[in-house]
Amino acid sequence: MDSNRSTAETIYVSDAVTTTAKILVVGHFAVGKTTYIGSLSEIAPLRTEEKMTQASAHVDDLKGAPDKVTTTVALDFGRLTLSDELVLYLFGTPGQQRFMQLWEDMARGALGALLLVDPSRLAETFPVIDLVEKYGLEYAIAVNTFDVANEFDEDEIREALDLLPDTPVVYCDARDQTSSARALIALVQHLLARAA
Numbered sequence: 001m002d003s004n005r006s007t008a009e010t011i012y013v014s015d016a017v018t019t020t021a022k023i024l025v026v027g028h029f030a031v032g033k034t035t036y037i038g039s040l041s042e043i044a045p046l047r048t049e050e051k052m053t054q055a056s057a058h059v060d061d062l063k064g065a066p067d068k069v070t071t072t073v074a075l076d077f078g079r080l081t082l083s084d085e086l087v088l089y090l091f092g093t094p095g096q097q098r099f100m101q102l103w104e105d106m107a108r109g110a111l112g113a114l115l116l117v118d119p120s121r122l123a124e125t126f127p128v129i130d131l132v133e134k135y136g137l138e139y140a141i142a143v144n145t146f147d148v149a150n151e152f153d154e155d156e157i158r159e160a161l162d163l164l165p166d167t168p169v170v171y172c173d174a175r176d177q178t179s180s181a182r183a184l185i186a187l188v189q190h191l192l193a194r195a196a
Contacts, residue, residue, distance in 0.1 A: 018085045022109050023187065025076070025092040026132060027116035028124035032144045032174035033092040034076050036116060039180045040090065041078025075106065080184075107135035112191045114183060115139050116174065119152045122160045129161065140168035140190050142183035146175070166190075 013020075025033045038045050076092030091106050107113075113132050117125050132139050143157060152160070154169045163169065168190045172183040 013079075013081075013087055014084065016084045017081075017087050020087045020089060021111050022089045022091060023184070024106060024110045024113040024132075024137065025090055025116065026113045026128055026139075027144075028118070028121065028128055031116045031118045031121075031124075032146065033116055036114075036142075036144075036172075036174035036180055036183075037076045037078040037090050037092045039175060039177045040080055040184065042081060043079050046075075046077040075102065103131055103135065107137060110135075110137060112138040112140070112187055114142050114187045116142050116144050117157070117161070118146075119143055119157065122157075125161060138191055138194050140170065140183070140187040142174075142186075143169065143171045144174050145171050146173065166193075 025036055027033050034045075075094070076090075078090040078092075080088045080090065082088055091110070093103060093106055115125070115128060115132060129139075141157065141161065141163065143152075145151060151171075157163075157169050158167075168186045170183045170186040172179040174180060
């Protein structure tokens with residue numbers, strides 16, 4: 001996909017497309033949502049990244065991401081053509097509490113959410129799960145494995161997050177297209193099973 005990004009042929013959606021679907025990519029601050037969308041999008045993703053300033057120093061906890069210098073302030077957006085007739089739109093939500101008012105609009109019309117999780121900061125996931133459930137979205141958990149030293153097995157993740165037995169838990173590296181695609185497939189399979 002990378003070699004085709006932003007060419008004249010991929011900027012616009014084909015006239016043959018009859019169906020579009022919206023998926024949210026959610027998670028706490030600095031979990032990899034922007035990176036995830038960038039790894040899958042067939043177009044150059046829309047990013048609303050801004051440099052972090054001293055004003056956010058006491059608001060945004062960089063404990064789990066000390067090298068982070070930018071943050072999403074509105075949304076990330078990417079597109080993935082699944083077939084001649086079907087296009088998937090990926091919307092990434094900001095992770096900080098002060099941007100949560102955007103969620104209501106972003107959740108409207110979404111089929112479901114892929115919830116990215118950092119296993120070393122699981123407690124930060126609870127407010128995101130609360131929002132996903134508040135807006136009635138089906139979801140799957142994608143454990144972003146950027147640090148092999150922080151791996152937990154699926155049962156530990158399930159217990160720590162108090163997940164329902166049918167909530168999918170998959171492991172992915174948000175930087176890797178194939179790994180990211182597997183996580184998205186797990187969510188789509190879950191959505192199809194719930195709709196059946």
